[in-house]
Ligand SMILES: Nc1ncnc2c1ncn2[C@@H]1O[C@H](COP(=O)(O)OP(=O)(O)OP(=O)(O)O)[C@@H](O)[C@H]1O
């Protein structure tokens with residue numbers, strides 16, 4: 370008998386093993402839900418599959434009576450808009466900062482200590498300041514996400530620039546490259562796949578800050594909705610919303626990975 | 640003809656003297672090979688010639704004018720590793736030098752200019768035997784092919800001085816022999832000045848028209864950093880290319896015969 374750490378599951382058993390915990394959770398949930406509902410048919414804590422279905426149809430298919438919008442889609446659009454804008458700005462900032470400090474010693478001396486300090490500030494702690502400065506509108510939510518994720522993208526990209534072998538930068542100069550040309554033709558193209566990767570890694574915290582900001586001050590958005598529904602204990606809508614947010618997070622991660630592989634075939638082999 | 644004058648060169652790092660009292664006059668086409676103990680400052684010497692490091696004292700004159708204190712297209716370099724661009728194809732790597740020169744802002748050429756540059760780059764790739772692989776990325780190339788590519792990159796700029804820092808050190812012996820022939824061919828065609836660092840004395844004598852050995856002549860046991868290495872031997876071999884190639888072929892034949900004999904004896 371081989372040691373346990375040397376035993377590999379086959380493909381089929383690996384698949385079964387990965388499905389098992391999910392099945393268990395569903396079974397435990399349904400049993401518990403049935404028991405509670407048998408006790409008290411008005412219980413809201415663990416809704417039945419039927420009430421999930423009703424809530425999903427109501428949120429995802431039927432227009433809201435007051436606004437005429439379909440709630441799930443308008444919430445998703447509002448949240449994604451904030452998230453995409455903030456992440457795009459953060460990525461751009463990260464790229465500019467990473468290249469400037471990684472390539473040009475004067476920028477490194479001037480900016481790196483500042484970013485090191487800024488990235489230590491817990492972003493949620495300055496949320497009140499953001500609300501005071503920028504009001505309760507879109508700007509403060511987007512600023513929160515940027516403050517939350519941009520410093521780590523910046524630092525990550527700075528490190529990735531430093532990782533580029535110095536020989537390449539010297540070689541480029543012997544080919545006649547100016548500082549700008551080194552950045553444009555040597556550093557930037559090698560940084561783009563690393564940028565996508567850095568964005569992927571920070572998406573989790575981007576969602577965190579988005580939902581936090583929406584929970585505190587918003588009139589729309591996925592985070593706003595689940596915190597609003599909390600007041601009515603509407604688990605039948607909250608749980609599908611959480612599942613939907615998880616799916617969106619998973620899909621954005623997957624898309625970035627596929628995009629990176631498509632756009633930068635040379636990076637996969639190194 | 641280009642002439643490089645090195646006058647009383649000295650290099651120290653934070654009080655540690657690495658190189659001192661180096662005087663040399665080299666004219667193209669000369670193939671200088673540099674040997675010396677590990678850590679004696681051979682790479683430092685090349686970095687000084689390249690402009691990657693600044694001299695602590697002394698002068699570097701190319702045709703009477705000081706060499707610029709930063710790397711530029713008059714001096715090409717081939718490092719032991721890592722000097723090709725992984726995000727560009729083989730052709731793109733060679734094309735880059737031509738694109739940078741003619742397109743300051745975008746670093747890219749279009750239309751007829753691009754086609755001309757491609758023709759030139761492809762000719763260089765043919766010369767180093769990489770034409771067939773021109774659409775591959777460096778990660779798909781062997782170590783020897785990557786070094787050929789790095790040489791092709793440097794050659795396309797037609798540098799006055801070509802610096803090679805153990806360019807074949809990471810390659811296995813059969814490929815090294817091919818690379819020797821290649822570099823001699825290219826040197827004969829382009830007539831430039833070459834400085835090549837190597838750990839292989841045989842390689843130094845086979846390839847060079849002039850062998851330079853670096854070593855410390857003065858030592859102070861109480862202060863090991865007080866003195867640096869200098870050129871202890873400057874051996875002009877003055878071999879013509881043909882003789883040189885003949886020597887290589889003879890040496891290789893002898894080695895092969897010896898190997899065969901060993902194999903036969905088991
Ligand atoms: N940037 C630096 N700062 C301080 N010391 C350095 C620096 N670069 C090199 N040295 C020192 O200079 C000495 C010579 O280094 P160099 O790399 O030139 O040796 P080398 O002859 O090329 O050795 P090898 O044959 O192992 O490549 C070494 O003692 C090294 O520690």
Ligand SMILES: [Mg+2]
Pocket residue numbers: 681682683804
């Ligand atoms: Mg060295």
